[in-house]
Amino acid sequence: MRGRLALWLRAQWEAGVFQTRADISMFVLNTVLVTITLATAGYLMATAILANFGLLPNPFAAALGFDTPTTVLVAASVSALIAWLLGMAVHEMALSRAELERLSRLDSLSGLLNRRAFIADMAEKKVNGFFVLFDVDRFKLVNDTHGQAVGDAVIVAVADELERVFAAPHLVGRVGGEEFAVFIENDDRGDCSLLVEEARRSVAARRVAGAKGPVTVTLSAGIADRAQGRSFEAIFEAADRALYLAKSLGRDRTIHEDEGEGLLEPSRRVAAGGRRR
Structure with a gap:
């Protein structure tokens, strides 16, 4: 899983997804939407299984009415923070790479093209x-x-x-x-x-x-x-x-x-x- 994530991030970087702060904001939004979808689906599935076996601490209706939004909100907040930090880190790396590439083309003394x-x-x-x-x-x-x-x-x-x-x-x-x-x-x-x-x-x-x-x-x-x-x-x-x-x-x-x-x-x-x- 970690390897796939690394490959995906590398593909996003090389495609120029993290070139601006707007790109990072879009990346965070997409990450939050995916997280909300997965968290909601996972919570509903787990709640249904626990309710089927009578293991829910609260009534099924209460679990759906209160615990679902809470779970989704926590998951979205955590994922947004992580995605923003990750996006900023990759953005800084992209800027550093671009600067290194620019400097590699210049003569160090004159500042002209080498x-x-x-x-x-x-x-x-x-x-x-x-x-x-x-x-x-x-x-x-x-x-x-x-x-x-x-x-x-x-x-x-x-x-x-x-x-x-x-x-x-x-x-x-x-x-x-x-x-x-x-x-x-x-x-x-x-x-x-x-x-x-x-x-x-x-x-x-x-x-x-x-x-x-x-x-x-x-x-x-x-x-x-x-x-x-x-x-x-x-x-x-x-x-x-x-x-x-x-x-x-x-x-x-x-x-x-x-x-x-x-x-x-x-x-x-x-x-x-x-x-x-």
Whole structure:
């Protein structure tokens, strides 16, 4: 019986029955109605059996007239209390689970979507748009010069600006140490460029307090087209190549994937060694 009750409660929880206090009130009402029905039926059956054997302490009519409502009232009160406490406990568990699920999708420092959640949410958007990969220029130098605490403050400041510029329905996530990803839900390349440049200007204008004075950073960005049927891996690789090219050309700029290697002189292609910094 206990096992069946546990399975039933789990089914109610997963179905979202305990999401609000109104749901709990409905659960309590249903429980009380069921309890009243069972208590009434059980009492009448027991009274009839006892009366048949002459074991009732009171006349049969008195037992039906007074004891039945009393039994039903007590059973309903107890069941209502238990159902309410149980509903509140499951409700709190549901809220805690929802909060844990929400936190598991967020980057702990920036508060943006983490890489896994960003990819999942972008996959759910069945529209064309642009994927932008941002990278904080010379971020290692910030950490080495001002310390990790200031570096963390820079990450938070960049996240704030990106989240402000790329409000819903666009997506913003932190996909690496100093690397951020944005999905622009708009297939107009001109609008995309305006948003990306607004984000880069706002980040460049942001001042982060440091022990050695205000700290400013710039962003480089690589843009790739997101069209139906194109895998995330292909989009990410194209944006990453464009970002690498922006870094190689001096940082603090934006490159679209179709601008290609033609922007980079042959001698600089060889000299542009190492990964982005």
